[in-house]
Amino acid sequence: MLPLKIGACLKTGEIASHREWLFEADRDIEVQDFMTHAALTGEFEARIAAAKTALVGHAGRVGIHGPYEGLDLDNKDPELRPLITARFLRALEAADRIGARQMVLHSPYTRWYKNNLLCTKGYAEAKLKRIQSVLTPVVRAAEDMGITLVIENIQDVDPATRRKMVESFASPSVALSIDTGHAHLARCMSGAPPVDYFVRDAGEQLQHIHIQDVDGYADRHWAPGEGDIEWSAVFRALSTCARAPHVVLELRNKADIPKGYAYLKGLGLVA
Template structure:
């Protein structure tokens, strides 16, 4: 039997209809992305969730969702905004509970601006503010996440510092919060803002890393290209992943879902994953 890491994928329930065999044949990790769309949490999300459950009958893989993120940060200093974001996080976790999902992707609060300006204040006050505001937002839902066995994974968006999300996660000291990496976002930060390369993001996350969005890019924009179409050093990325024992979910998050199978073939041909 192959010892190569097994790839999963991100998609909507409608897209799962055409990729059901790909996911079920080997119980690949799956991330459903219907529930982060604008308006999804205020509409009736149960029909999509019920359809997913029907399509996934007999599935023994690891199921997750992409949580809400549009228009807010998990580290707002505004108490009223914190309440809104806490409610959105709770809604996402309720969907996880309904589906039996065990992971929910949420977005990092850190911007490139912060990298250049957090030290532009006495002491560590600006850093601590981020931690305090994130606690104020997420603490009310952490106990619920722990109860239902869901880990919220914090994905890099504009993060230039590869350590800062791990530090935030460690401050919570709970299995309900872990690190996520998006390879295209990290490569954008490397190419456009001078951040380290993608494999450094992996190593600096260490075993706090439990989820990774795999997409190829050019270092200029958030491309979500098929693997092999950009210029990320995939051999270096998978070497770094091979040093971990946390077994992160390897989720192909491609703009064109028809690229999922070719991306798997590309990585398999190079002995990196399957």
């Protein structure tokens, strides 16, 4: 039901600037301090301590964005896959220690996948097997910790493909994330369906959404209202979700959070 309460994606050092808005309404926060090699190795303990301090007094839901650069979920090298798994497990430890109950990971599905799906026998099955090899230990650890891995669309063209991948784990600790800007880019660049179709296809699997606006050309991470996304359609679809997904503004310029929030509130879509 509209309006929906929304929060924001921030690094721990940025939370203080939006503390009143976030904390007084117990808004969702996605901590984005644990995405890099440095963050998960030499800086690990310092970043955990900083995140815990920044979140003191916050009673809303917390998630983190997991690492992704160079960490392909369906890496074809069998010697590299365990390294990727280990990196995800390290990030999951960070999430658990700061009290986060979600971790965002990136989808490995692309237009290349869609266009080549029927070119080679067993293409889809081989890709899924590699994904499961990387993620199964992470899923099991997430189950033990009570954390949900949410798989975000990046270059996905057919939302059903990622949904079926999530469903293949048959685990409550794997669900779907939607990035509104990525979905709109896929529509403009690859003929994907509109953003609200991504939401409706996700159904009960949708537990997280990044709110950002784009122009259909690049991954802008603009405030809502600055790009081309049909926000009323997106939020009408979100209002039918059986669950209450984490809904967070993911803007490149964090100073635009109040502006983006005000725009959506002016449309009667958010609280």
